[in-house]
Amino acid sequence: MNYSALIQNRKSVREFADKKVSAAALAEIETYYQKSCQRLVPDLETKLCVFGEEAKEALEGAAGYESFLVGAPNYLVLLSAKGDQAGENAGFMMEDMVLKLTDMELGCCWITFTDSEKVKAALKIDSPLDVAAIVAFGQGLKTTKRLRVNILSMSNVDIAAQRQYFAPKHGLHDMVFMDTWGNTQGVDEYIGFYDDMLWEALYAATLSPSYLNRQPYGFIIHEGQITLVKAPDSYTDEIDAKLGLGIVLLHFSSTASQWAGKIKWSFGADAAKLQLPEGYEAVASCKL
Ligand SMILES: Cc1cc2nc3c(=O)[nH]c(=O)nc-3n(C[C@H](O)[C@H](O)[C@H](O)COP(=O)(O)O)c2cc1C
Structure with missing residues (x-):
C-alpha cells in the first residue's frame, strides 16, 4: 500500500x-x-x-x-x-x-x-x-x-452541520520539538522540507485521526532519537489516548519504513532526560 x-x-x-x-x-x-x-x-x-x-x-x-x-x-x-x-x-x-x-x-x-x-x-x-x-x-x-x-x-x-467548523489538525510546529517540549528551534533544519523523508513521516503523524480530534501528543528529537510524548488532556480517556498513540505510531512508522526499513520502537523512554513538563509522558523512542 x-x-x-x-x-x-x-x-x-x-x-x-x-x-x-x-x-x-x-x-x-x-x-x-x-x-x-x-x-x-x-x-x-x-x-x-x-x-x-x-x-x-x-x-x-x-x-x-x-x-x-x-x-x-x-x-x-x-x-x-x-x-x-x-x-x-x-x-x-x-x-x-x-x-x-x-x-x-x-x-x-x-x-x-x-x-x-x-x-x-x-x-x-x-x-x-x-x-x-x-x-x-x-x-x-x-x-x-x-x-x-x-x-x-x-x-x-x-454531523448535519454543513458549516465547515472543526478543530484543525495540529501542524508540524505544534507537534515536533527539538530537545525539550515546546522548543521548535532547529526543527526545520533537522527534518528538512516537503521532499525530505523525515518531514514526510512526521507530516503523516500530524494527519492522525484522534478522539474529538484532540491529538494529545507530540515528538521530541533528541540526540538522534525520536520520542513520542503523550500530552495530558482532560477530554481524552485512557482507552482513546492509547488508541491515539498507536495510530500516530502507525502513521509515522508506515511512512518512515518506506525509506528506513522496519522501525523499531522501544517503549518508556527516559523521561527525565527529556525534561518533560509535569503530566507529560515519554511513550516510545526510535533511532532512525
Ligand atoms: C479513538 C478514536 C475514537 C473516535 N470516536 C469517534 C466516534 O465515536 N464518533 C465519531 O463520529 N468520530 C469518532 N472519531 C473520529 C474523530 O472525530 C476524527 O478522527 C477527528 O475528528 C479527525 O477527523 P478525520 O478523521 O476526518 O481526520 C474517533 C477517532 C478516534 C481516533
Missing part, C-alpha cells in the same frame, strides 16, 4: 450509501488482517470480528460520541488480550485496517467506547479477549458537501 498517499487521502466518513459491502470485499479485509496487518506488539493475541448493520442498534448507548453513533453497513471490532501496550497495539493495528479500507475505497470512522464488557454484551461477543478498537465502515456516500463532524464539545457533536 502507498501509505503516504492513503494517509493524506483518508478522512472520517460518517454517511454511507445504502449498499452492502460485497462478500469478496469482506473476504479481502479478513485476509489482509490475517496476513498483512501491521502489529506493534507481535506476540499479543488479537481477533478481528466483522458485524453487519444490526450492530448499530446493539451499540447504541455502548459506543460513539455522546449524541450519536455513526450508522454504517458494517463494523470492525478488534479484540485483544491484556498486556503491555495492548491499547497502543490495537490503535496501530486498527489504523492499518482503516488504511486498507481506504485503499479499497471504502469509507470508515473510528468509534469510541468506554466499557469493553458493555460492548461485548451488546454484540454478544463470547471471548476472554477485551474489546480494544471499533471502526464503522461501508461505501461512503458520494457527496459534494464537505461533511465533517462538527465537534463543539463531547456532548455537542453534530
Whole structure:
C-alpha cells in the first residue's frame, strides 16, 4: 500500500450509501488482517470480528460520541488480550485496517467506547479477549458537501452541520520539538522540507485521526532519537489516548519504513532526560 498517499487521502466518513459491502470485499479485509496487518506488539493475541448493520442498534448507548453513533453497513471490532501496550497495539493495528479500507475505497470512522464488557454484551461477543478498537465502515456516500463532524464539545457533536467548523489538525510546529517540549528551534533544519523523508513521516503523524480530534501528543528529537510524548488532556480517556498513540505510531512508522526499513520502537523512554513538563509522558523512542 502507498501509505503516504492513503494517509493524506483518508478522512472520517460518517454517511454511507445504502449498499452492502460485497462478500469478496469482506473476504479481502479478513485476509489482509490475517496476513498483512501491521502489529506493534507481535506476540499479543488479537481477533478481528466483522458485524453487519444490526450492530448499530446493539451499540447504541455502548459506543460513539455522546449524541450519536455513526450508522454504517458494517463494523470492525478488534479484540485483544491484556498486556503491555495492548491499547497502543490495537490503535496501530486498527489504523492499518482503516488504511486498507481506504485503499479499497471504502469509507470508515473510528468509534469510541468506554466499557469493553458493555460492548461485548451488546454484540454478544463470547471471548476472554477485551474489546480494544471499533471502526464503522461501508461505501461512503458520494457527496459534494464537505461533511465533517462538527465537534463543539463531547456532548455537542453534530454531523448535519454543513458549516465547515472543526478543530484543525495540529501542524508540524505544534507537534515536533527539538530537545525539550515546546522548543521548535532547529526543527526545520533537522527534518528538512516537503521532499525530505523525515518531514514526510512526521507530516503523516500530524494527519492522525484522534478522539474529538484532540491529538494529545507530540515528538521530541533528541540526540538522534525520536520520542513520542503523550500530552495530558482532560477530554481524552485512557482507552482513546492509547488508541491515539498507536495510530500516530502507525502513521509515522508506515511512512518512515518506506525509506528506513522496519522501525523499531522501544517503549518508556527516559523521561527525565527529556525534561518533560509535569503530566507529560515519554511513550516510545526510535533511532532512525
Ligand atoms: C479513538 C478514536 C475514537 C473516535 N470516536 C469517534 C466516534 O465515536 N464518533 C465519531 O463520529 N468520530 C469518532 N472519531 C473520529 C474523530 O472525530 C476524527 O478522527 C477527528 O475528528 C479527525 O477527523 P478525520 O478523521 O476526518 O481526520 C474517533 C477517532 C478516534 C481516533
